[in-house]
Amino acid sequence: WPSIYVGIDVIVNQETLPHCDQGSAPSLLDLVVSLGTHDAQFHISDLGTIFGYHPGTMIYLAGKLLSHSVPKWEKGERIALA
Numbered sequence: 180w181p182s183i184y185v186g187i188d189v190i191v192n193q194e195t196l197p198h199c200d201q202g203s204a205p206s207l208l209d210l211v212v213s214l215g216t217h218d219a220q221f222h223i224s225d226l227g228t229i230f231g232y233h234p235g236t237m238i239y240l241a242g243k244l245l246s247h248s249v250p251k252w253e254k255g256e257r258i259a260l261a
Contacts, residue, residue: 190259195249197224200242209242209261217255222248 186202203209213219213236221232225245230238232249240247249259 188261194251197246197248199246203243205243208239211238212260214258215256217252217257219249219252219257
């Protein structure tokens with residue numbers, strides 16, 4: 180399908196350590212979509228924030244500028260499109 184994004188990562192059942200996205204442009208927002216049956220949280224450490232990251236959640240962020248992560252969660256399967 181047509182997309183404004185150059186690439187899409189599929190992340191399945193993996194913790195995401197704190198990082199900034201290398202391939203992103205600093206002036207653009209990245210989209211992260213949460214799917215599955217999990218109870219994970221989305222951390223943006225540069226802002227000191229923690230968001231609920233339930234299935235169906237969509238987060239836009241300046242991924243090249245803001246360090247973000249998804250630490251280990253308690254239960255369920257996590258699929259993320261980023």
